[in-house]
Amino acid sequence: HTRYISVTGVQTCALPISAIERVNKIHAQVKGLMPDGNPYVANEPELLRWVHLGEVTSFLNGYQWLSTQPLNGAEANTYTLEMASIGQRLGADPLPTDATSSHEALKQFLPQLKFDARTQEILHVIESYPVDLWDMPFMKLVIQASFHILPDWALAMLGKPLASDWEKHFVRQALRIASAPVQAALDIDGVAAHAKRRALAEQFN
Numbered sequence: 001h002t003r004y005i006s007v008t009g010v011q012t013c014a015l016p017i018s019a020i021e022r023v024n025k026i027h028a029q030v031k032g033l034m035p036d037g038n039p040y041v042a043n044e045p046e047l048l049r050w051v052h053l054g055e056v057t058s059f060l061n062g063y064q065w066l067s068t069q070p071l072n073g074a075e076a077n078t079y080t081l082e083m084a085s086i087g088q089r090l091g092a093d094p095l096p097t098d099a100t101s102s103h104e105a106l107k108q109f110l111p112q113l114k115f116d117a118r119t120q121e122i123l124h125v126i127e128s129y130p131v132d133l134w135d136m137p138f139m140k141l142v143i144q145a146s147f148h149i150l151p152d153w154a155l156a157m158l159g160k161p162l163a164s165d166w167e168k169h170f171v172r173q174a175l176r177i178a179s180a181p182v183q184a185a186l187d188i189d190g191v192a193a194h195a196k197r198r199a200l201a202e203q204f205n
Contacts, residue, residue, distance in 0.1 A: 017089070020086065020089045020090060023090065024043065024089075024090060024091070026042075027041075027042040027043040027048075027090075027091075028042075028043055029042075030042035030043075035116075035118070043091055045091050045092060045093055048087070048090055048091050048092035049087070049092040049093070049094075049095065049105075050106075050109055051092070052083070052084075052087035052090070052092040052095060053095075053096075053102060053105055053106040053109075054106065055083075056079075056080060056083045056084075056087075056102055057102055057103055057106050058149070060076060060079060060080070060099060060102075061149040061150075062145075062146075062149050064076070065145070065148065065149050066145065066172060066175060066176065066179075068176070073099070076099040077097070077098040077099055079099075080096065080097060080099045080101075080102050081097045081098070084096065084097050103151075106151075107151075107153065110153060113157065115157045115158060115159070119158075123158060126143065126146075127143060129143070138178050141171055141174055141175045141178060142175065144163075144167075144171045145171050145172070145175050147160055147163070148163055148167075148168050148171060148172075
């Protein structure tokens with residue numbers, strides 16, 4: 001799934017389609033029972049819709065919050081539209097095709113959501129993610145930023161207070177500085193860099 005996210009987020013055509021097909025095959029085999037005894041299958045359209053909306057809105061929120069050059073409204077809508085075409089290939093339907101509608105569609109799931117013991121366990125795993133002592137300050141910034149980009153209703157469900165504007169500003173600036181070496185490396189040899197080079201090569205062939 002990590003490879004699926006990376007290739008569908010920045011590439012087009014054959015490579016992401018093969019990743020989508022691989023994920024579809026995996027989803028078809030994942031089934032079981034919820035704690036309340038109700039059955040579930042991973043390729044159920046409404047479940048896929050929830051996952052898709054969560055991913056797309058979170059990725060967009062993260063980019064807009066941390067980037068020094070955030071997308072304008074039209075660019076954010078284009079991203080949402082392109083990701084909707086991918087989500088539909090996975091079986092999630094219907095999907096919104098603009099950023100505002102995507103956020104509103106996610107909120108419509110609120111009556112179905114609950115914060116239970118399993119959610120608390122996952123939250124604990126995230127907040128205590130094991131890293132080397134040297135990497136701990138950076139990881140703490142990443143985790144703080146992750147909560148800062150969540151919508152208010154999600155923070156309320158998790159029992160997390162709203163951060164002050166000063167705290168958000170500090171975390172954003174510190175994470176930008178700390179991420180600069182990583183971003184420089186990704187600009188040269190990251191998935192997006194390879195995709196851009198391939199797109200340019202196809203353009204001139």
